[in-house]
Amino acid sequence: MTPDIKPFVAGNWKMNGERDQLDQIALTARGVDEELAAKTGVCLCPPATLLYVATTLSEDTSLMVGAQDCHPEKEGAHTGDVSAEMIADCFATHCIVGHSERRTDHGETDETVLRKTLACHRAGLTAIVCIGETEAEYDAGEAEAVLARQLTHGVPESTNEHNTIIAYEPVWAIGTGKTPSPDDIATIHAFIRERLAERLGGPGERMRILYGGSVKPGNAAELLSVNNVDGALVGGASLKAEDFLAICETYRGV
Ligand code: 13P
Numbered sequence: 497m498t499p500d501i502k503p504f505v506a507g508n509w510k511m512n513g514e515r516d517q518l519d520q521i522a523l524t525a526r527g528v529d530e531e532l533a534a535k536t537g538v539c540l541c542p543p544a545t546l547l548y549v550a551t552t553l554s555e556d557t558s559l560m561v562g563a564q565d566c567h568p569e570k571e572g573a574h575t576g577d578v579s580a581e582m583i584a585d586c587f588a589t590h591c592i593v594g595h596s597e598r599r600t601d602h603g604e605t606d607e608t609v610l611r612k613t614l615a616c617h618r619a620g621l622t623a624i625v626c627i628g629e630t631e632a633e634y635d636a637g638e639a640e641a642v643l644a645r646q647l648t649h650g651v652p653e654s655t656n657e658h659n660t661i662i663a664y665e666p667v668w669a670i671g672t673g674k675t676p677s678p679d680d681i682a683t684i685h686a687f688i689r690e691r692l693a694e695r696l697g698g699p700g701e702r703m704r705i706l707y708g709g710s711v712k713p714g715n716a717a718e719l720l721s722v723n724n725v726d727g728a729l730v731g732g733a734s735l736k737a738e739d740f741l742a743i744c745e746t747y748r749g750v
Pocket of ligand 1: 508595665669670671672673708709710711729730731732733
């Protein structure tokens with residue numbers, strides 16, 4: 497945690513979830529009572545097909561809803577894409593950009609991530625910008641250099657603590673059950689904090705830096721208590737309301 501920063505827990509459903517899983521969104525919304533919402537922001541990012549119904553289900557609750565990606569442009573001839581404005585039009589408030597699965601599957605570069613982050617800001621969405629090194633980069637001792645590059649080229653100057661959240665997700669920890677040690681996470685998050693503060697000043701000091709990669713109910717308390725870890729980006733464990741809420745509950749007593 498970081499003093500004076502309200503944590504944020506986001507669930508990334510990835511390409512999972514059909515109508516028969518909508519009850520998990522409703523259950524999650526019900527579980528985020530006012531007391532919990534006062535301690536931490538909670539956001540679910542279902543696939544685009546469920547976005548509008550998700551915001552309808554979470555209306556009048558404290559659960560926030562986000563998308564998983566957006567196109568850099570507002571509208572136009574981009575078959576299959578969804579703009580940040582369309583996401584905002586569904587009443588969603590957040591959008592993940594630069595997830596490593598998009599960098600790998602769709603060849604997204606830091607330049608693409610920058611444009612998408614700007615698109616989120618243009619549409620009034622909070623961007624959840626993902627950064628993280630691959631296993632090969634980690635083994636080669638290049639993690640910090642990779643993160644510095646992703647932050648410098650993928651995060652625009654207009655970034656602040658209101659319009660952007662950073663999510664550190666080591667690629668080798670995603671869906672693998674492996675996580676860095678709390679000490680390693682502390683070192684990396686401190687490094688990210690320094691880069692943000694150096695580049696953006698006060699807003700960089702106040703921005704939330706989430707950890708993502710195999711966060712589960714069983715390890716959440718340990719991972720989320722690390723210095724400069726201001727919440728989590730949760731994949732697999734966000735699909736079940738019970739598990740996702742158990743992770744969010746880590747913050748209730750804090
Ligand atoms: P897992 O929690 O399934 O490892 O996924 C992490 C992730 O990629 C969230 O964006």
